[in-house]
Amino acid sequence: MKFTRRDVIRTTAGVAAGALGSRFVGTPAFAQEGLKYKPEDGAKLRLLRWSPFVKGDEDQWLANTKRFTDATGVEVRVDKESWEDIRPKAAVAANVGSGPDLMLVWFDDPQQYPDKLHDVTELGEYLGAKYGGWHEGPKQYATRDGKFVGLPLATIGNAIVYRESWVKEAGFSEFPKDTAGFLELCKALQAKGHPAGFTHGHGVGDGNNYAHWLLWSHGGQMVDESGKVVINSPETLKAISYAQELYKTFIPGTESWLDVNNNRAFLAGELGVIANGISAYNTAKINKDNDPKLIEIAKDIRTTNLPIGPVGKSVELFQVTTAVIFNYTPYPNAAKAYLQFMFEDPQMTDWITSSAGYCCQTLKAFDSNPVWTADPNNAAYAKASATLRPNGFAGPLGYASAATMADYVLVDMFAKAVTGQATPQEAMEEAEKRANRYYRV
Amino acid sequence: MAVPSVAAQPRPSILSRISESRNALGFGFMLPAAVLLLVFLTYPLGLGVWLGFTDARIGRPGIFIGTENYQYLWSDGVFWLSVFNTLLYTISASIVKFVLGLWLALILNENLPFKSFFRAIVLLPWVVPTVLSAIAFWWIYDSQFSILSWALQQMGLIDHRINFLGDPTNARASVIAANVWRGIPFVAITLLAGLQTIPQSLYEAATLDGASRWQLFRYVTLPLLTPIIAITMTFSVLFTFTDFQLIYVLTRGGPVNATHLMATLSFQRGISGGQLGEGAAIAVAMIPFLLAAILFSYFGLQRRKWQQGGGD
Numbered sequence: 001m002k003f004t005r006r007d008v009i010r011t012t013a014g015v016a017a018g019a020l021g022s023r024f025v026g027t028p029a030f031a032q033e034g035l036k037y038k039p040e041d042g043a044k045l046r047l048l049r050w051s052p053f054v055k056g057d058e059d060q061w062l063a064n065t066k067r068f069t070d071a072t073g074v075e076v077r078v079d080k081e082s083w084e085d086i087r088p089k090a091a092v093a094a095n096v097g098s099g100p101d102l103m104l105v106w107f108d109d110p111q112q113y114p115d116k117l118h119d120v121t122e123l124g125e126y127l128g129a130k131y132g133g134w135h136e137g138p139k140q141y142a143t144r145d146g147k148f149v150g151l152p153l154a155t156i157g158n159a160i161v162y163r164e165s166w167v168k169e170a171g172f173s174e175f176p177k178d179t180a181g182f183l184e185l186c187k188a189l190q191a192k193g194h195p196a197g198f199t200h201g202h203g204v205g206d207g208n209n210y211a212h213w214l215l216w217s218h219g220g221q222m223v224d225e226s227g228k229v230v231i232n233s234p235e236t237l238k239a240i241s242y243a244q245e246l247y248k249t250f251i252p253g254t255e256s257w258l259d260v261n262n263n264r265a266f267l268a269g270e271l272g273v274i275a276n277g278i279s280a281y282n283t284a285k286i287n288k289d290n291d292p293k294l295i296e297i298a299k300d301i302r303t304t305n306l307p308i309g310p311v312g313k314s315v316e317l318f319q320v321t322t323a324v325i326f327n328y329t330p331y332p333n334a335a336k337a338y339l340q341f342m343f344e345d346p347q348m349t350d351w352i353t354s355s356a357g358y359c360c361q362t363l364k365a366f367d368s369n370p371v372w373t374a375d376p377n378n379a380a381y382a383k384a385s386a387t388l389r390p391n392g393f394a395g396p397l398g399y400a401s402a403a404t405m406a407d408y409v410l411v412d413m414f415a416k417a418v419t420g421q422a423t424p425q426e427a428m429e430e431a432e433k434r435a436n437r438y439y440r441v
Numbered sequence: 442m443a444v445p446s447v448a449a450q451p452r453p454s455i456l457s458r459i460s461e462s463r464n465a466l467g468f469g470f471m472l473p474a475a476v477l478l479l480v481f482l483t484y485p486l487g488l489g490v491w492l493g494f495t496d497a498r499i500g501r502p503g504i505f506i507g508t509e510n511y512q513y514l515w516s517d518g519v520f521w522l523s524v525f526n527t528l529l530y531t532i533s534a535s536i537v538k539f540v541l542g543l544w545l546a547l548i549l550n551e552n553l554p555f556k557s558f559f560r561a562i563v564l565l566p567w568v569v570p571t572v573l574s575a576i577a578f579w580w581i582y583d584s585q586f587s588i589l590s591w592a593l594q595q596m597g598l599i600d601h602r603i604n605f606l607g608d609p610t611n612a613r614a615s616v617i618a619a620n621v622w623r624g625i626p627f628v629a630i631t632l633l634a635g636l637q638t639i640p641q642s643l644y645e646a647a648t649l650d651g652a653s654r655w656q657l658f659r660y661v662t663l664p665l666l667t668p669i670i671a672i673t674m675t676f677s678v679l680f681t682f683t684d685f686q687l688i689y690v691l692t693r694g695g696p697v698n699a700t701h702l703m704a705t706l707s708f709q710r711g712i713s714g715g716q717l718g719e720g721a722a723i724a725v726a727m728i729p730f731l732l733a734a735i736l737f738s739y740f741g742l743q744r745r746k747w748q749q750g751g752g753d
Contacts, residue, residue, distance in 0.1 A: 088712040091499040095717075112715045113500030201607075202693035253584020255696035256606030265585045399498050399715050406714035408695075415697045421609070430518065437513060438716075 035126045039334035045076045047338075048090075048100040050083035050321065053156075053279045053358055060354035064347040071341070074334045084204050084259075087406070093326060101329035102338070104321050107391055108402035110142055110150040117149040118325035118332050120339070124148030127343050132364035135385035139362070140397060142322045150324035151339055154352075154359035157384030158209045158318055161266065161280050162273040164302045166194045170272075175304045179217055179242060182307040186249035186273065194272030195251040200415040202408050203259040205319050208391075210275060211410040212317035214239045216389060217309025222404060222435055223395035229439050231413075232432040238310070240417045240424040247418035255415055267297060275306060278357040281377050303380040318388040320362075360384040400438040409434045492721035499715040510722035519698050520723065523706040527730075529613060530702060531682045534620045538677055539670075541621070542628025547658075549629065550636045560630070567626035575690035578619040582606050582691065606692055609699035616700050619687055628677055635669030636662070675738035682731060703727050 047065075052058035058080070065076045079100065081089055086105055093099030094113040110117060124142070128134045138152030160175065167175060170188035186196045199206035215221065215231075218239035224230050247254075251271060253261075262274040267284055274280065284298035305314055323342075325335040341347060343363070352361050352369045357378035361367060362385050372382035392401025404410070413431035416422040422430065459465045493510055497503030514520040549560055566574065581588055582605035590602040605615045643661050652660065685704045688694060694701035694709065701709075703723055711720015 088708075091712055091715060094500045112498070116500045200696070202695040251585070252602065253604050253607040255608075256584060256604075256612065256692060258693060261584070264583075268585065270585050403710070403714035403716055407710060412697050415695070419697065421697055434517075434519070437517075438714075 034130065035123065035340065037123075037333045037337035037340060039072055039074045039337050040331045043074050043331035043334035045074060045102060045329075045331060045334055045338055046079065046100040047076060047102040047104070048079045048081060048086070049104040050086050050106075051080045053083075053277060054282055054356050056354035056356050057351070057359060060351045061342075064342055064351060065338075067347065068338055068341045072334075072337060074331075074338065076338060090324075097326075097328045099326065099328075101331060101335050102323060102325050104153060104323055105150070106319060106321055107405065108141060108397050108399075110322050110324055111144060111397040112399050112402050114144040114149040116327055118327050118329065118335070119147055119149065120151055120325060120336060121146075121148045123336055123340055124151055127151070127340070127363060131343075131345075131366065135362050135364060135388075137318075137388035137390055138320045138322070138385050140390045141320045150322040151343060152362040152385075153321050153323045153343075154355075154362060155385040155388055156205070156277050156319040156321070156358060157360050157381030158205075158275055158277055158316060159303045159305055159380035160273060160307075161276050161301060161303050163194065163297070163300045165300050166192065166272045167302075170194070175302070176307060179307045179309040183242070183245055183249075186246060189272040190249040192272075195270075196246070196249050196273045197251045197254055197257075197262050197265055197271040198246070198275055199257040199259070199262055200247070200255045200411070200418060201257040201261075202411065203257055203261070205259050206257070206262060206276065207259075207408065207411045208405060209317050209319075211414050212389075212391075213275075213306050213315070214243050214414060215410060216315035216317075216393065217307070217311055218242060219309075219311045221393055222410065223392060223401075223439060225394045227395040227400065227439050229432055229435045231410075231435055232428050236428050237424055240414065240427065242309075243414045244418050244424070255419055267294065269293065269297065278303070278378065278381050282356055282358070285375075301377065303377045305380050314387050315389050316384075316387065317391060318384050320385075320388065320390075357381050395439075400440070403438040404435050407434065407438070409438075489721050490725055492718055493725040494722075495718045497717040497721075499712075499717060503718055506718070510719050511726070513719070514722060514726065519701065520706065520726075522698050523694075523701045523703050523723075524726075526613065526700060527682060527702045527704075527727075530617055530620065530684070531678060534617045534624065534681050535674065535678050537617070537621045538624045538628050538681075539674060542625050542673075543632055543670075545625065545629040546632035546636055547662075549633050560633070563629055564626045566623050567630075571623065571686040572690060574623055575619065575687045578615075578622075578687075579691055582615050582619075606700075607696055609696060612692060612696055612700050616687060616691055619691065620681060620684060623687070624677060624681065627680075628673055631673040632666065632669060635666050635673075638669075639665045671738045675735055678734045678738075679731060682727065682734065 049061070052061075062078060065078055069075055083106065086103065087107075087109060089099070090103050090105045090109050091112070093103065094116040097116070124134070125148070128139075134152060135155075138155055142148055142150040142152040162175060166189060167185065170185060170192050172185050172188065176182045176185050189196060198210045200210075201207055215236060219235035220231065220233055220239050221235075222229065222231050251265065262271070263276055263280045263283065265271050266274045266276070266280055281298070281301050281303060284294045284301060287294045287298065306316060308314055323339055325332060325339070329335055342351070345366075348361070348363070348366055349369060352359055352366055353371045355371075357371055357375070358381075360381055360383075361369060367382070367386075372378050390397055390401075391405050392398075395401065409431050413427045416430070417424045417427040453461075459469075492503070494505055494507060495503035496506050496509070545563065549556065549563065553559060580586065584602065584604055584607055587602060587605060589605075590599070593599045594602070604611060606612045639662060643665075644657055647657055647661050683704050684702060685708065688700055688702055688705045689708075692700045694705050698706075703726065707720045707723035707727075709720075710716045710723065714720070
């Protein structure tokens with residue numbers, strides 16, 4: 001990794017911010033200094049964002065937006081769509097040059113049409129310098145050739161969610177930290193009637209998170225640094241073999257699962273362990289209907305990071321969302337002023353707090369947000385932005401990495417092998433062929 | 442004798458000449474429809490065909506690459522799987538919809554009590570938005586919470602839950618069943634309309650000649666209904682072939698692409714994946730199949746010889 005002078009300055013600023021701690025974060029007067037955009041006369045903005053997974057996120061986002069409107073007089077209409085529908089909507093907006101002024105997009109979206117997005121380098125660098133620097137993973141999604149084509153907003157962490165009493169019942173005093181121990185636990189849990197459940201279906205979030213963890217934790221990768229497809233490797237074979245063993249401990253039907261199936265089955269007491277965002281735990285904790293069964297489940301739920309594989313370190317994908325301004329907006333200054341306002345303290349602090357562990361900060365100064373220590377189960381999600389590995393690792397982000405993920409190349413490779421529809425070698429070769437199409441060999 | 446002079450007729454204005462010209466009027470009346478067809482049908486279709494020959498991506502116009510997209514698809518197993526799925530889905534669902542729809546239409550054509558009420562009820566699956574009915578089926582087919590699995594388990598008929606959408610064969614059968622449920626009303630009500638145009642006197646004459654119930658159906662109902670069947674099934678096949686919502690909600694094409702139709706694969710690659718050119722090529726590849734279905738209907742099912750029970 002190359003370090004530029006700017007990175008060094010930013011890192012130094014980050015350390016300083018960390019040293020100042022909460023005194024630094026939470027100083028609104030300071031937050032307004034340095035950079036100021038003057039909204040265009042009569043400016044009105046429309047933002048399209050993903051539907052919230054936890055209610056507090058949306059409530060706080062709208063409250064912050066209202067604060068912005070009160071302060072500047074710029075009206076902001078906030079629309080929402082199911083998170084899986086954001087990508088096609090953004091793609092169409094970029095292609096036809098019409099639609100919302102701003103959008104909260106996912107993964108490599110900004111890398112697919114960077115020239116259709118408003119350059120926000122000035123704002124990105126200002127925020128980075130002021131708030132201790134950006135976490136590298138989310139920043140990679142939002143920058144192209146050294147320029148910010150969007151502002152990395154949040155990382156939706158993914159962690160193991162399990163039933164503590166059942167893990168103990170299976171003979172484990174603590175949750176295993178490595179993949180070998182994890183397999184043994186899943187076998188023991190299944191023997192006790194509490195199977196595991198990880199998504200092998202076309203679930204955009206859960207399916208991709210699981211498949212990438214399987215691959216990366218065993219040292220496999222889709223492409224190398226130059227973008228050459230290297231999925232056909234001994235490491236991938238090991239990952240597939242491991243997935244086959246783990247699959248035997250699953251509840252039937254995971255090949256058809258989309259993003260909500262694992263939460264639902266887990267909260268119904270069908271599963272001993274899943275991987276999910278904090279929403280699974282929050283649903284049980286909030287327990288809108290006062291279901292006594294859910295009260296018990298919430299007390300028994302524990303979260304932890306996914307086990308470490310032969311590579312010896314935590315390697316996960318997670319979902320990164322980025323705020324982008326489209327070039328076609330007639331009000332770029334108003335849009336930048338809005339984003340600046342939403343990223344500044346105290347708005348960002350409030351938003352992360354209200355998101356109850358679902359949205360992990362991308363600016364380092366917000367790492368110490370009290371939400372991460374408010375509940376022990378939130379801790380597993382606190383470092384999502386710091387530890388994530390971008391899609392298409394170790395190659396460049398762009399249309400090829402986006403298309404490979406959108407076509408479920410990796411998800412299908414594992415699903416095909418674990419269900420016996422192909423041998424591990426055949427599944428790997430097919431994935432190689434499909435990926436080569438996007439990486440244009 | 443003086444010949445009265447004929448006053449010079451004023452030359453008619455252009456407007457009045459146009460209003461009296463059959464050709465100009467015809468052209469004028471057809472123009473709005475032609476413009477609509479050009480703008481909303483011909484242009485998008487032409488653009489789609491053109492995109493299929495380019496490497497266009499989201500946000501980029503792309504350049505002409507000839508038949509490269511089609512060459513890749515030719516060797517792409519997932520594409521051929523989607524072609525197989527689409528044909529299986531269309532043929533199976535259309536046959537079942539036709540048989541059950543015709544049966545339902547024949548029943549509804551009888552003098553039943555509450556006839557109008559039943560006719561209205563039958564339309565419900567067609568009236569409910571596809572996304573809503575797909576979500577209902579999503580629950581019905583859930584691998585953990587399926588009411589079908591639960592009911593069969595309660596009755597002691599099965600000892601484990603049915604993996605409706607996880608097993609490729611089950612998944613295909615499940616999505617076909619959902620499509621049949623949704624499509625039957627269209628076939629049934631349209632054929633019912635056709636049945637009601639058949640004169641009662643033909644049945645009376647055939648009955649006097651000693652025709653059995655089956656012969657009434659075979660030699661009176663079916664020949665006279667064939668033109669309606671041709672139209673109905675053409676539309677039914679087209680709707681089924683281009684289905685998208687059911688699959689998108691139920692499986693997203695899974696498990697392992699076992700239920701991917703050409704329409705869903707085209708969307709996945711063209712929009713979600715950003716490969717507009719390849720997505721368009723998949724969509725264009727649907728056209729020959731659709732044309733074949735239409736041609737079969739118009740030049741086959743409507744042939745008088747066939748309608749009269751003859752062969753070629």
